[in-house]
Amino acid sequence: MAKRSAALLFLAVAATAHADWAILSANSEPGRSGVVHRHVVLENAAGSGRAAVDLAIFSTKSCTLRILQNEGGVDSLAEVMKHEKCFAGVNGGYFDEKFAPIGLRIANEQMIAPLRRARLITGILVASPRGVQIVRAREFSRRPGVTAAIQCGPFLVDRGQPIGGLNDANVARRTFAATTTSSRALVGVCSEVSLAELSKILATTSFADDLRIERALNLDGGSSTGFWFARENGSAFSIPEHKPVRDFVGIVPR
Numbered sequence: 001m002a003k004r005s006a007a008l009l010f011l012a013v014a015a016t017a018h019a020d021w022a023i024l025s026a027n028s029e030p031g032r033s034g035v036v037h038r039h040v041v042l043e044n045a046a047g048s049g050r051a052a053v054d055l056a057i058f059s060t061k062s063c064t065l066r067i068l069q070n071e072g073g074v075d076s077l078a079e080v081m082k083h084e085k086c087f088a089g090v091n092g093g094y095f096d097e098k099f100a101p102i103g104l105r106i107a108n109e110q111m112i113a114p115l116r117r118a119r120l121i122t123g124i125l126v127a128s129p130r131g132v133q134i135v136r137a138r139e140f141s142r143r144p145g146v147t148a149a150i151q152c153g154p155f156l157v158d159r160g161q162p163i164g165g166l167n168d169a170n171v172a173r174r175t176f177a178a179t180t181t182s183s184r185a186l187v188g189v190c191s192e193v194s195l196a197e198l199s200k201i202l203a204t205t206s207f208a209d210d211l212r213i214e215r216a217l218n219l220d221g222g223s224s225t226g227f228w229f230a231r232e233n234g235s236a237f238s239i240p241e242h243k244p245v246r247d248f249v250g251i252v253p254r
Contacts, residue, residue, distance in 0.1 A: 020045050020200050026207075030232040034059055035087040035251055037229040037237055038207055044197075051197070054227050054239060055188040055207060056088035056251060064254045065127040065177075065187075067092065067107040067148045073099055073244030077226040078236065086250035088229040090175050090187045093152040094121065094220050095246035103151030104140070105247065115140065115151060122153040123217040125177045125249070132185040134177065134215040150219075150249065154195065157216035162203040168196035173225035177249065178202060178216035187249055189227040189239060220245065 021042045029037045038055040068080050068089075081089045094102040103121040105112035115124075115137065124140050126133045127148040137151065155163050156176060174190040176198065186207075190198055195218060202216045226241030226248075 021051070021197075021205060023205065024050070028208075029229075029237070031056070031230050032087050032232060033062055033253060035063065035229075036208075037088070037231075040205070040207055042201060042205065049193075049197075050191075051193050051201060052191040053188060053201065053205075053207070054190075054229075054237075055186045056090075056227070056229050057184055057186045057208060057211070058087065058251050060131040060183050060185050060254075062254055063087065063251050065125070065132055065148050065185075066250045066252050067105060067112075067150050068248040068250050069105075069107055069112065070245060070247055071099065073246065077228050077241055077245070077248055078238050080248050081228045081230070081250060082236075084250055084252070086228075086230070086252055088187065088227075089248050089250035090177075090189060090228075091220055091224045091226045091241055091245045092247035092249050093150045099246055101246055104137075104149055105151070106142075106146055106149035107247075109145075109147050111142075120153050121151050123155050123215075124149055124151045125217055125219075131183075132179060134179050134217045150247070152217060152219050154218055155215070156195070156199040156218050157203045157213050160203060160212060160214055162196075162199040166195040166199050168194045170194060172222045174198050174221040175219040175225045175227075176202065176216055177219060178213045181212045181214050182210060184211060187227075187251065189225050219249070 101113040104115040223242035227239040
């Protein structure tokens with residue numbers, strides 16, 4: 001009887017955990033080279049909070065990522081995306097008061113800034129001929145062929161599960177990247193939520209058919225948060241950043 005009660009309690013807890021956020025509405029629009037913009041509005045179980053998530057979902061068989069530098073902070077995300085003919089993109093990683101990148105940066109196969117060991121920047125978004133990956137900082141080794149890499153954090157999802165112990169008090173706009181169990185990856189932004197809330201949203205929400213997030217990494221958020229998407233008809237959807245940022249992550253042809 002005790003074992004049965006424990007099993008029922010486990011199932012109840014699991015069901016509650018996966019019901020924290022529910023989709024209220026979801027819309028998609030096509031972009032170039034099969035990239036899709038997905039806009040999803042969610043509400044938490046208590047009905048006391050909503051979140052809007054914008055994703056650019058792409059196939060890693062036809063597209064990859066580039067790290068695009070903005071050393072002086074002169075250009076906006078939209079300007080860089082248009083100039084570099086990207087399909088979509090978001091703002092990049094952390095930088096200091098002198099506009100120097102904090103953590104590893106590799107752009108066009110060139111090392112811009114070295115790997116750093118720090119508590120917050122625990123993950124690296126990597127693009128290479130092998131595809132797009134998110135790895136732990138301790139897992140990273142610079143193999144030949146790495147074309148782009150950006151170190152940031154914290155990890156939000158690992159092995160399809162939300163990361164425990166994330167901050168659940170500070171609410172801000174968020175930027176993130178994610179890989180899936182299929183041959184797709186995504187970059188995206190979320191309206192004001194905590195890191196703990198974003199972790200649960202990404203781990204438990206089915207944003208599209210057969211799309212299950214395997215790993216997700218937090219990028220620079222707050223006033224740096226920006227999202228840009230080139231529609232199939234030539235126009236663009238844009239959520240502009242509120243301040244100059246050091247670099248961008250763009251989706252480009254492979």
